[in-house]
Amino acid sequence: MEKMIFGRYIPGNSFVHKLDPRSKLLFVFAFIIVVFFANNTLTYGILLAFTLIVILLSKIRLYFLINGLKPVIFLMLFTLILHLFMTREGPVLVDLGFMKIYEEGLRQGVYISMRFLMLVFMTSILTLTTSPISITDGLEVLLNPFKKIKLPVHELALMMSISLRFIPTLMDETDKIMKAQMARGSDLSAGPIKDRLKAVVPLLVPLFISAFKRAEDLATAMEVRGYRGGEGRTKYRLLKWHAKDTIILVALVIMAILLWMLRG
Amino acid sequence: MKVKFLATSAIIAALYIAITMLVAPISFGQVQFRIAEIFNHLIAFNPRFMLGVVLGVFFSNFLMSSVGPIDLIFGVGHTILTLGIFIFICKFVKNIWARLVINTTLFTFTMFIIAAQLNLVLDFPFWETWLFVAFGEFVVLAVGAPIMYTLNKRLDFKKLI
Numbered sequence: 001m002e003k004m005i006f007g008r009y010i011p012g013n014s015f016v017h018k019l020d021p022r023s024k025l026l027f028v029f030a031f032i033i034v035v036f037f038a039n040n041t042l043t044y045g046i047l048l049a050f051t052l053i054v055i056l057l058s059k060i061r062l063y064f065l066i067n068g069l070k071p072v073i074f075l076m077l078f079t080l081i082l083h084l085f086m087t088r089e090g091p092v093l094v095d096l097g098f099m100k101i102y103e104e105g106l107r108q109g110v111y112i113s114m115r116f117l118m119l120v121f122m123t124s125i126l127t128l129t130t131s132p133i134s135i136t137d138g139l140e141v142l143l144n145p146f147k148k149i150k151l152p153v154h155e156l157a158l159m160m161s162i163s164l165r166f167i168p169t170l171m172d173e174t175d176k177i178m179k180a181q182m183a184r185g186s187d188l189s190a191g192p193i194k195d196r197l198k199a200v201v202p203l204l205v206p207l208f209i210s211a212f213k214r215a216e217d218l219a220t221a222m223e224v225r226g227y228r229g230g231e232g233r234t235k236y237r238l239l240k241w242h243a244k245d246t247i248i249l250v251a252l253v254i255m256a257i258l259l260w261m262l263r264g
Numbered sequence: 265m266k267v268k269f270l271a272t273s274a275i276i277a278a279l280y281i282a283i284t285m286l287v288a289p290i291s292f293g294q295v296q297f298r299i300a301e302i303f304n305h306l307i308a309f310n311p312r313f314m315l316g317v318v319l320g321v322f323f324s325n326f327l328m329s330s331v332g333p334i335d336l337i338f339g340v341g342h343t344i345l346t347l348g349i350f351i352f353i354c355k356f357v358k359n360i361w362a363r364l365v366i367n368t369t370l371f372t373f374t375m376f377i378i379a380a381q382l383n384l385v386l387d388f389p390f391w392e393t394w395l396f397v398a399f400g401e402f403v404v405l406a407v408g409a410p411i412m413y414t415l416n417k418r419l420d421f422k423k424l425i
Binding site: 032075079082083086108112115116119127135155156158159160162163164165166167169170171173174197200201204205207208211212214215216218219222223227 | 271275278281282299315319387388415424
């Protein structure tokens, strides 16, 4: 069970692990935009090299990254095939009689699959090397400017932490209720669709009741302990911005400028 | 912000994420869909559920989306926009069944935002993708409507947040 979400964070001691969550979040969001700058073989090559360096620095075993690709491999192949057959530009590479594969189609297909691959790798590295709690902490600081427009940043961050805390609990609960109802003879995976849908109701009722009860208990506990919002609260975990955080952001900016100059 | 509202919204978000992860693998035949999207129907009973659902979408997309954080902008934007329109419509429509039908139709329609995202990132053909994702969403919400209606009879969502 735990391996589904928290297994995605792998504690470690690498360069990327030690970075501040704020710089990692900024880096990934900027990278998503920068990826779209590339449009020829040279710029895609630079991007790919950059991604590989980040993977090496994170010391994440390639196995984890490849494993994370499984759900999207179909999507990638679909994209590739779509472009292979739909784009009709440039010289013909293969003539199958009923279908022709053009150079431009192959090129576009490979480019877009690569772009997708790099996006998936980069975001996986973020969640693999940063614990959910530091992600929340980082987001809270990054969202701080929005306090000016009355966005309740502290409350939102607290809600995120509470959600993260309760995901495994509620997953266990769902699992338990599912097994309990199966023991009573409910079958979610067989039979006509109408029956399967009906079987969902006895699953959701106890789940909702227990979740709302948890929320109520939690609210009571918070009030009893004197929770009064973010005003004047201090933090147990303090974020520290190091030189290496500045370095990776500068590296990204340099690469972005390079891509912009070399794009066709 | 009241503490109870804060706690309930957080738990709703957690439930959304937990269900997205757990119940989703039980696929109903060939159609893949996110069962947790039925939480969108909660807003038909009380607009205050919106924050919890939006947070749930935010975190599920953040932690599990294959397309990456770009899904945060489009996916969360889709939910906020659609629920915003829906809450506005709810001011004029009081009948619960009518609200559920409107919500289903609205979400199916606005799936073009997700199609646009897939079009941007993966270069999928826009119209076909819209048809495909809208179908998935429609099935979940259409099936979810009677389920949520039944649940409401037993739980009375309006008073829970």
